[in-house]
Amino acid sequence: MTANQRRPSRASRAKLLTFFVLMVVCAGALSVVIGFVATGSARSSGLDAAATVRQGDIEHDLWSVLNADDFQGPLAPGAVGDLDRIVPTSFGARSSLVGAMLTDADGTPIWTWGEAVGLEAVDAGFTSPTATMARSDETSITWVTYRLPIRPPLVSQPVAILTATVADPDVAALGSRYPIGSIAIIVGSVLLAWGLGLALARGLLRQSWGETETQRRVAMIDPLTGLANRSALNERGGAAIASALRQGGHVGLVLIDLNRFKAVNDTGGHALGDRVLVEVARRLLEITRRGELAVRVGGDEFAVLVPVVHRRSELEALAVRVRAALEIPVRFSSAADVRVTASVGTAWSPVDGVSIAELFKTADTLMYAEKNRVRAPLNDSITRAKEQVAARPDRRAEAERVTVSAPSPDNT
Secondary structure, three states, rough: OOOOHHHHHHHHHHHHHHHHHHHHHHHHHHHHHHHHHHHHHHHHHHHHHHHHHHHHHHHHHHOOOOOOHHHHOOOHHHHHHHHHHHHHHOOOOOOOOEEEEEEEEEOOOEEEEEOOOOOOOOOOOOOEEEEEEEEOOOOOOOOEEEEEEEOOOOOOOOOOEEEEEEEOOOHHHHHOOOOOHHHHHHHHHHHHHHHHHHHHHHHHEEEEEEEEHHHHHOOOOOOOOOEEHHHHHHHHHHHHHHHHHHOOOEEEEEEEEEHHHHHHHHHHHHHHHHHHHHHHHHHHHHHOOOOOOEEEEOOEEEEEEOOOOOOHHHHHHHHHHHHHHHHHEEEOEEEEEEEOOEEEEEOOOOOOOOOOOHHHHHHHHHHHHHHHHHHHHHHHHHHHHHHOOOOHHHHHHHHHHHHHHHHHHOOO
């Protein structure tokens, strides 16, 4: 097989290129989507974790000076002062409280601090600490809004809900960078997409090569006899000669042409002729040895390629086997026996040529020389019969019948 025949076709390569481009686009889009989802999920988890930490800090500070009864009804002035002192400092040293609002169990605001305008009251039924982020386009500051249920020690239900807006740089940083987990997910998704793309591309490539190879094999086979055809002979012969030239060896070619095959077609029709050709092909396969290539060149012409020959006598021996195999009558159950013979010519490299075309030319010349020798006795007998009949004037009509009924030399 040549390098060009091993390559997929131009259409197949275009399909593969298109497929790779689509895979790159899909991998990029998938990575972006997964990145946004993973980042959003990681950011949400980070904010919830930060809210839980802030809740714990505030509850620790509040219950150190207050108790649950302080949140029943209006706050006492002392409790308000404690809240004013504790809450602003409970969000961390780097944080800055902007506004805060505390609602009681009924959802009624009982304490506010700073810019509490816009903060929404939350019912006491709110039990999980949360945090959300919002960025100001005017100041480029990211604000974190906490909603923190306040529970006394050993109590499951909150007695108040603290809503606070804080400039918290540590928590806001979650929105400005990808967490390590998100990066790992994005990289993994890209690798997965590329892996799938390569696997699918490999499958398409193997399929393309398989289709190309199947088409190539079909193109190298004679559809009637199943033998290799002229194209296969050229390819295999060229490769064998090139190898023999490098190694100092010889390649042989035996060319075969059936004698009087036209008469078979004329008398029995092309269907009978095809059956004879199939039988000839079968017999050639029986007498060829391992490594030799039986070929139907075309019409009633066949050949045998012998990739390794040591002596020319080996080719002559093969020619004898060919003649003997084809002289046996071809028997058909639905037709009379058909007897065919063959004219054979041989050639070998590098004596008779260094290409399959040169070997073919030499073998063809020898084959037709043998065919002419087969024709000569028949032509002589026809000429003698015509001369004998023409010598008697009263047998001139008979001479004409001899001329008409005699086989034409062209039928050989």
